[in-house]
Amino acid sequence: MNAPSLEALVDLYPWKPSLALFRALEWRGVSCYYPLLASPVLDLGCGDGQINRLVLGQWESVGVDVDPAPLSKAKQLIRRVVRADARRLPFRDGSCGAFFANCAVEHLPELSLCLAEAARLLRRGGVFIATVPSGHWKSLYCWNRLFSSLGMPRLGRRIVDAHDRRMAHYNLLGPEEWAMALKKAGLRPVAFDPYLGPRGARFTTFMESVWALPFPVPGFFRPSGTFYFLAGVLRHAGGERFWKRVFLRWVRPLYEEPIGPDGVAVGLVVVARKEA
Template identity: 35%
Template sequence: MIKETKPSETILWRHLKSLPYFRAMVRAVEDSFYQGLELPEPVLDLGSGDGHFASVAFSHPLDVGVDPWWGPLLESRHLKAYRLLVQADGGRMPFPDGHFGSVVSNSVLEHIPHVEQVLEEVARVVRPGGRFVFCVPNHRFPKLLLGRQVFSKLGWKSAAEGYSRLFNRISRHQHCDSPQTWQERLTQVGFVIEKHWDYFDANALHRMEVGHALGIPALVCKKLLGRWVLVPAVWNLFLPYLIARRVFNSPITESGVYSFYIARRAVPSEEKPSDERPDRG
């Protein structure tokens, strides 16, 4: 049973030392949500990528990391965040029915076109009563982007909508859906949402959005040297820390542009849940 408990300041600094501040802000917030959260083992990380998040958020390696791309998996090996790495599409995973006690998926499902098929597979590989924990940008994300709001105030409706589409394309978002949509999807495959909350307000989104535009030096550093932050010293990161600290300390809000879900695989004896909205934890 995995249950993390790290001091909050440690969480924020660990992400700032290894990611550009605009990515570190949201990843540190999501990391904090896992602290104290019980994850029955074995644990599968769906869309494990380069393994960075798991290596920072969890003090022990997760059992399995699965990703469809070889490049990130090869990079992930050096972080030793997983006991086993598997190259596979999330819609066709090579695991037996009910093999895992928990599945986590951190900011992955929004990138998957065939998300319904993936959810069916998650339901198949998680045992009844097992947990499915994930987070995604929601329906507010494209609407609250700073660029969209500026164009809207100028009365340039087409430019505002085009900006949202462009930013989503840059972010590789296939969909940004509401909690109601996710509840319908999860109910369809046999999951019950235990808790749900929204986080990262419009101001935080704007800070992240501007950071994308200023993040070219970090991208060059990553391409040339294999790391996002060239000098991970406190003195060099103090300004990013000040920018990120307020967001990190008060992330949960009803107007948040991201949503965090804790779902449970229903046991056969349970009745199908009603159409009530997800609980807010």
């Protein structure tokens, strides 16, 4: 099974090019480790199941999320879904061949408990794969860079901190910190692969900050509300295909942006195994 293409992700998120770019890069990174995956795969933070369908479709999987709203949609795409807390997962020891978490574990205040659960549930030789924002997230954030260059670093940090609070980012870690946390849980670190370089980081953090304003705005006048309204108009007018082409031209250079030898990037694919 190949990783979903950039085109497939733009099809899934036609009006959110930054999310399509982020997801496409995540799956390109995750696909390198497909040979390590084995059923059943526990998909932590499965949401509405769309990503599971694209990325984990060839494996038997169990979707887990603490939020009941998206799980009602996930039931249509994943054979088995369970509402559960990542700190206390209702499965027996050694029952999973792989533990997968897409942009989920950075939102957990008690990361150590989640990693301990992953180690408990994985059978020997099982793989843990997580996609997360990296320790470079704040330094690469567009507003942080802009206001620092203007001599106002405190203002940039305040904006970034406000966005992080809204996004509930608790674990923005580098490879060394991840290695320590994984080893403490009983997992052997395998790889920490960076994705989404500085140019792509500026684009995605700008777009995501617009979608997650840190101050209240009436619904329609929020960028997301206005954007969805215009998207609906364009969709009915037959403009969706045109905008997909525009977005692909827009994000493809960022998708192909190489990561430098210093490994500075806004995202990280974290891979570990339970010792055989």
